[in-house]
Amino acid sequence: MKRPFTFFICTLLFFGCSQQEKSFVQKRYEDVDDYMKARNRLIQAELAMRIDAGITLTPEEEEEANRRLMALKQEEIERTREYFPPAHSFLKSKTRQLINQSPILEIMKRMPKGGILHAHGSVAMGDRYWLIEQATYLPNCYIYQGEEEPPRRGTLRICEEPPGGEWFLISDLRKAADDTQKFDDRLYQSVTLGEEDLDLPDIWTEFRKCFARSFGMFSDKEIWSGFCRKMLRDLVEENIQYIETRGGLGGQKIIEEFQRDHPEFKVKYIYSASRSLSQEKMAESLDQALDERAADPDLVIGFDLMDEEDKMNTNLYFINDLLEARHKAEQRSITLPLYIHSGESNWMENENVLDAILLDAKRIGHGITLFKHPLLMQIVKDREIAIEVCPISNQVLGYVADLRNHPAVLYINSGVPVVICPDDPGIWKSTLSHDFYAAFMAWGLDLKCLKKLAMNSLIYSAMDHEEKERALEFWREKWVKFIAWLNKYMV
Numbered sequence: 001m002k003r004p005f006t007f008f009i010c011t012l013l014f015f016g017c018s019q020q021e022k023s024f025v026q027k028r029y030e031d032v033d034d035y036m037k038a039r040n041r042l043i044q045a046e047l048a049m050r051i052d053a054g055i056t057l058t059p060e061e062e063e064e065a066n067r068r069l070m071a072l073k074q075e076e077i078e079r080t081r082e083y084f085p086p087a088h089s090f091l092k093s094k095t096r097q098l099i100n101q102s103p104i105l106e107i108m109k110r111m112p113k114g115g116i117l118h119a120h121g122s123v124a125m126g127d128r129y130w131l132i133e134q135a136t137y138l139p140n141c142y143i144y145q146g147e148e149e150p151p152r153r154g155t156l157r158i159c160e161e162p163p164g165g166e167w168f169l170i171s172d173l174r175k176a177a178d179d180t181q182k183f184d185d186r187l188y189q190s191v192t193l194g195e196e197d198l199d200l201p202d203i204w205t206e207f208r209k210c211f212a213r214s215f216g217m218f219s220d221k222e223i224w225s226g227f228c229r230k231m232l233r234d235l236v237e238e239n240i241q242y243i244e245t246r247g248g249l250g251g252q253k254i255i256e257e258f259q260r261d262h263p264e265f266k267v268k269y270i271y272s273a274s275r276s277l278s279q280e281k282m283a284e285s286l287d288q289a290l291d292e293r294a295a296d297p298d299l300v301i302g303f304d305l306m307d308e309e310d311k312m313n314t315n316l317y318f319i320n321d322l323l324e325a326r327h328k329a330e331q332r333s334i335t336l337p338l339y340i341h342s343g344e345s346n347w348m349e350n351e352n353v354l355d356a357i358l359l360d361a362k363r364i365g366h367g368i369t370l371f372k373h374p375l376l377m378q379i380v381k382d383r384e385i386a387i388e389v390c391p392i393s394n395q396v397l398g399y400v401a402d403l404r405n406h407p408a409v410l411y412i413n414s415g416v417p418v419v420i421c422p423d424d425p426g427i428w429k430s431t432l433s434h435d436f437y438a439a440f441m442a443w444g445l446d447l448k449c450l451k452k453l454a455m456n457s458l459i460y461s462a463m464d465h466e467e468k469e470r471a472l473e474f475w476r477e478k479w480v481k482f483i484a485w486l487n488k489y490m491v
């Protein structure tokens with residue numbers, strides 16, 4: 001009975017609001033001053049609907065920092081008037097260059113961003129330039145140059161014994177190359193997405209190939225642990241203190257070792273399975289997830305279905321397995337919360353968000369299609385289901401060409417909980433700061449909204465109450481320092 005009643009109240013509020021909105025429009029304005037007052041009332045009423053409505057900036061430090069930040073934003077708009085980076089593909093070198101030179105990016109880097117709630121482990125997040133520099137300089141790193149699939153041309157691999165066939169030693173090929181830098185750049189290109197991939201008919205296929213070409217280098221223990229350690233260091237340098245990951249980060253030993261230097265840094269896992277699986281395999285994955293969750297519910301927080309929604313199985317296709325898993329969880333007196341990719345699509349026919357809501361998802365990955373469904377959006381808002389918005393990912397994989405038109409603007413402005421996430425930044429050579437740059441520049445945000453977005457990444461995490469309090473306390477200390485820095489910056 002609770003929900004229908006809540007919905008009834010919301011409908012009333014909405015109706016009340018619409019009535020109030022009418023009063024903004026006056027039949028007669030005394031003068032321009034009177035008109036401007038009405039105009040301002042309307043602007044304020046809209047702002048009161050935004051996700052950051054409950055946040056107040058401190059009148060001295062934060063308000064001053066906001067003034068400086070907004071002035072810098074204006075300068076950035078002027079600097080990029082001819083070529084506004086969020087309006088162009090992040091894969092274009094020019095876009096990345098312009099963002100990388102921007103003082104706004106530096107600010108986004110320094111800003112304590114809280115946690116990352118949507119990313120696919122070290123493989124998708126780590127620095128692939130480091131990988132090429134380290135792994136391909138080992139004396140036993142090979143590349144496949146045959147035509148078979150798999151292993152697929154260009155696949156890299158480290159192994160003790162020469163694999164034979166059409167596998168060649170990288171060191172030999174590098175020696176024979178005219179230009180070593182160009183040779184290495186090509187290797188880097190083969191495991192990342194960039195300008196060279198812009199005109200491909202199917203970017204998802206190339207995206208998958210970037211992973212496939214690199215897996216064979218991670219089988220080397222030293223490379224894998226070095227890659228993961230570097231990634232963890234980079235996260236902390238980016239002022240990220242927490243992560244809920246869908247893929248491995250190198251194992252508990254590496255994380256514990258890292259936590260000795262960074263005791264505040266915490267990690268949790270979302271068990272994720274590909275939508276390409278058969279129903280039987282999905283049932284097995286769900287059983288495995290239940291076992292892992294039962295063994296360590298603090299560490300394994302739930303389940304996700306990932307991979308390309310437009311070409312693979314829907315949430316509904318697995319409904320039998322998902323309901324069965326809920327039943328099994330109940331019998332074991334545990335839960336298996338869903339943090340589910342849904343609505344990463346431009347198709348109206350994609351109904352994954354609808355099923356994610358019915359299945360009581362804790363958060364929704366991407367949720368691009370949500371804006372087409374006003375009732376679903378209202379339910380998501382009422383139930384405080386956070387949308388894991390990944391701006392650059394959505395642009396790179398072809399869902400939103402110009403980020404000024406990303407549906408997240410609607411979610412943020414209408415109070416739907418949003419968290420900003422990087423998805424697979426190692427593949428498109430970005431960091432979470434680049435996503436924040438795009439969001440800040442393209443969605444009309446200010447310091448208040450940035451503060452709320454950073455806080456949301458801890459508030460909508462799976463941490464328990466005490467963990468959240470501690471994490472928010474740590475975040476607040478860093479935030480105060482960030483504001484002080486911002487107030488000294490560019491006087």
Ligand SMILES: [Zn+2]
Pocket residue numbers: 118119120306341365423
């Ligand atoms: Zn994802």
